[in-house]
Amino acid sequence: MNGASPANAGGPQRPGTGRGGPVLRGLLVEFDSPGALITAAERVRDAGYTRWDTHSPFPVHGIDAAMGIRPTRLPWIVLALGVIGCITGLALQWWTNAADARHFPWVPVHLQGYTFHVSGKPLFSLPANIPVIFEMTVLLAALGAVVGMLAMNNLPLHHRPLLALTRFKRATCDRFFVYVDAADPRFDPAGTPEFLATLGAAAIEPVEEVVDSGRLPRGLTIAGLFIVCLALLPPLLAAKARVSKSEQPRFNIIADMDNQERFKAQQAHALFADGRASRPPVAGTLARGDLRGDPHFYEGRVAGEFAATFPPQVQITEGSIRRGQQRFNIYCAPCHGLGGAGDGIVAQRALNLDTPGWVAPTSLLDPLVVERPVGHLFNTITNGIRTMPPYGDQIAEMDRWAIIAYVRTLERSQNARLEDVPAELRSELR
Amino acid sequence: MSSAVREIDNTLDVPGQRAALITGGHDLGSLTDVACAPWEAPRPPRAWYIAFGLSLALLAVLGAMIGYLVLNGVGVWGLNNPTGWAFDITNFVFWVGIGHAGTLISAILFLFRQKWRTSINRFAEAMTIFAVVCAGVFPGIHVGRIWLAYWLAPLPNQMAMWPNFRSPLLWDVFAVGTYATVSMLFWYVGMIPDLATFRDRARSKWKQVVYGLLALGWTGSSRHWHRFERAYLILAALATPLVLSVHSVVSFDFAVSQLPGWHTTIFPPYFVAGAIFGGFAMVLTLAIPARELFGLKNIITPRHLDNMCKITLLTGSIVGYAYLLEFFTAWYSGNPYESFVFKARALGPYAWAYWTMIGCNVVAPQLFWFKAFRTRVWLILLVVMCVNIGMWFERFVIIVTSLSQDFLPSSWDYFRPTWVDLLTLAGSFGLFFTLFLLFCRYLPMVAMAEVKTVLPLTDPRAHPHPHVPATRAFDYNPDEFDPAATSNPRDAREERP
DSSP states (O other): OTTOOGGGOOOOOOTTSOTTSOOEEEEEEEESSHHHHHHHHHHHHHTTOOSEEEEOSSOOTTHHHHHTOOOOSHHHHHHHHHHHHHHHHHHHHHHHHTSOGGGOTTSOGGGSOOOOOOTTOOSOOHHHHHHHHHHHHHHHHHHHHHHHHHHHTTOSOOOOTGGGOTGGGGGGTTOEEEEEETTSTTOOTTHHHHHHHTTOOSEEEEEEOOSSOSOOOHHHHHHHHHHHHHHHHHHHHHHHHHHSOOSSOOOOSSOTTSSOOOOOTTOBOTTSTTOBSSOOOOTTOOOTTTTOOOHHHHHSEETTEEOSSOOTTOOOOHHHHHHHHHHHHHHTHHHHOTTSSSOOHHHHHHHHHTOTTOOOOOOTTSHHHHHSOHHHHHHHHHHOBTTBOOOTTTSOHHHHHHHHHHHHHHHHHHTOOGGGSOGGGHHHHO | OTTTSOOOOOOOOBTTBOOOSSOSOOOHHHHHHHHHHHHHSSSOOHHHHHHHHHHHHHHHHHHHHHHHHHHHOGGGSOOOSSOOOSHHHHHHHHHHHHHHHHHIIIIIHHHTTOGGGGGTHHHHHHHHHHHHHHHHHHHHHHTSSGGGGGGGSSOOOTTSOOOOTTSHHHHHHHHHHHHHHHHHHHHHHHHHHHHHHHHHHOOSHHHHHHHHHHHTTOOOBHHHHHHHHHHHHHHHHHHHHHHHHHHHHHHHHHHTSOOTTTOOTTHHHHHHHHHHHHHHHHHHHHHHHHHHHTTOTTTSOHHHHHHHHHHHHHHHHHHHHHHHHHHHHHHHHOOHHHHHHHHHHHHSTTHHHHHHHHIIIIIGGGGGGSHHHHHOHHHHHHHHHHHHHHHHHHHHIIIIIHHHSOSOGGGOOOOOOOHHHHHHHHHHHHHHHHHHHHHHHHSOSSOHHHHHHHSGGGOGGGOSOOOOOOOSOTTOOGGGOOGGGOOOHHHHHHOOO
């Protein structure tokens, strides 16, 4: 990597630099103005040194050219990360909101998407996805810029011989430095100091290997270990609870009204004389449905069998059949179709989507339905059948009978021949 | 310390000559001394202790109010039906808006090469982060069962359902989350060289270790600076569209709904202008006491205040224009519901809030046309305090007036805040100022490395004969430096009759 600072480049030591004493790592030259630094940098560059660097409290204009620093490749890293962020944002939204999980049965269910239908809007629409795509692009590109810059600069790195020098402390304040590493191929223990002395420096200082630095104070180490141990406690306790058994009820941190104080139906309680927590109904109480004494009208049954005729309360008139048509078109037609052929809009959509487990609605024109007694149809509407839900709570009894009358009308009209139509109306059909 | 620093008026423009951005004739060393002085002083000024005590008390109030809310539910707020959003979202939008000026100063002014930004950008970035922290509190606590606030995040719930990515409320999570992250990165990356300065000046072992760890081993290497500058430029280029997008997305929370008064396409630019406006007012609110208190008058000069006042005037006028245009749109749409909402804003039960907003946001900043109002700190403070109040009321007016009188007159209701509402708002200022005061004391308040680049003597071209011997001793003591004692011939040039 071209980002390694010469200050920490551990190259082979030149012979004769440090046997028996501190090892010479390089030479530090101090300047007091950015102009002096640039002039010096140009001369070090022209002298052919490669493992060297300059240090300044702020970015000096023109130092890149003076040192021969080539433009960094950081922008390409940022571009790559930005593209990855863009694709991630797009893929995340497609996968979680628009992908059909049935095509990916091998994905764990919590990682499958979920197709929300909101106000009939399309599942996947780019305009609605732009904000998240944009934010993901910026987020990853920014992270790429920062992490890339630090990595290429070989940061963080605290163990540096330069940082141990008192003189160098002013590199972040008001002084400018040239540092030539001893590992440079052109470094000469005698010639290099002489050359550097000609640069107009304020001072030259040898940089030696640091023996003791970069070690954390003991207090910090102990505190760090203590915090790590504390942080390990909750996961360890949770892990222990998962493998051990207990007779105590589950510890519920946030109850969310999961367990409420109440009496269950058969519980005993000393408050009442009969010792029961629940009270029996007051004498003379009627249960729901007790007033419905006519099984023919309310259940469509006569003597336990499905009735073959309409109950006497139901008058079949044109008005009641029109009422039945209106109710049919509201409640039945969505599945069974306006004509009763089982081709309602819900059925068509389910077939288009290829919904698994879908049972097509019965055609009401089928001979099986035509031959059913009316009581059977009444029972089907009231209680539902197979996947058809019960409609007894939504449609009043009289309306249910009206619907059956209309269904009977439909069956006749849909299976009719031309001769069934009165002669004076036949011409309108052609 | 504060009274020792002379203030030099550098707001006059002389044709053909650039006014000095940093006054007092500072060189690199003295500038570093001044910028580090608040941190190096053995004790902060007494005013700091007073302010910190007050802020901590308010922070405790915020904690108590949140605890009370969690134990009792959102019924402790004054929300009613139909006003389901009131102080919570008002405070959220208010704080997020303030959080935008920091990135604007840092990023947009950086891209426009506005060198005066260097004195105030660290401030403004810190303000951004603390404002976003305050903003983040409110969506978290307004959900009722706050232990389920993680439902905001893009995670599948117990039914394996993911959030609806076509909802502006989810865009908000991404926008504010990204903004908080990128602002933190921008702030921290810019601070690394200054943290290294602190590390190198630290006397105690603890400070050396802590600031050393934070500075990541920065040595000011030119090879590092090269990549650092490029990364900083890229971050600025990324943050600029980001700052515009974030408040646009916040405005989508309203604009994408169908409620009259919210459903307008003007909201994104209007919100962004309002955010910059409110943010600059808050930067001025913080910078004026801080420069007074910490002796930074030569770094944050009258010219800086003047420039910020001008931007406040500009954005305030844009906001005023947006208010006018909202009325025009309501009338021009021919939609009776839309017109009703705007008539009700100006003349209805919340007229007091509406006219407070107009007075504070439209009328008050117009005073900045006069130079006297841009150069006297007390007058600046007066105007920006108005703006701070007005910008809070702007969000209140938008949210509450639109909700409280919706389509059905039978469901109209007047929102009255409870004491919990009011104390939570006050407490959020405690959180903000606590963080800000800690920042002033423990982190580099001035972007030293950047300010140094705008000093005239740091331009290499200004020194044709650089071989000047060092005049200062190496083992100097920063404490011996007294800014008041500095007399420099340059001062004479800056002081004009």
